[in-house]
Amino acid sequence: MIILGLTGSIGMGKSTTAEMFAELGVPVNDADAVVHDLYKGDAVGPIDEAFPGVISNGEVDRAKLSALLAENPTRFKDLEAIIHPLVRDREKAFIDRHRALATPLVLLDIPLLYETGGESRVDAVAVVTADLEIQRDRVLKRPGMTPEKFALIQSRQMPDAQKRAKADYIIDTGHGLDSARAQVKALVDRLLGKV
Structure with a gap:
């Protein structure tokens, strides 16, 4: 079984791109979706203890947690110490x-793959990239996003150029969905030995 890691900076x-792999039948483990699920379950107790006041209706209130972390970015380490083992x-x-099902290829969608040493848990890494202008435009269109919040997120992520230099494969999403879909298909075919 080939374990492919997928990563890329915000936007x-x-x-x-992960959805495109799924459309081709590649099972995807989405770390963001796992965290979302943990925020409603296993992570609630430990986060409530470490960050009092961020739980609403029995789950982690992402807006409250985000505001707290924006005020005190050093607390990201405390959050990661809780979340990362659960995600793993x-x-x-x-x-x-x-592996038990003998699946030939799986995808681990990991936002901070390089930043957390995730490359040691995969056989190869594909980095999703686009020009900075495209990235900025996409991110600033998100609800509640500000240039300041974008800058904070970027400060926690390895620069795109560094990710691309470390990558085994690069998927450029700056030329539209059809182009990205073709790149994903070519990569899946290559990894499965169809090329």
């Missing part, structure tokens, strides 16, 4: 399940 089109447990269960 590069990583989630859309889910990821391991996903891999074990597909």
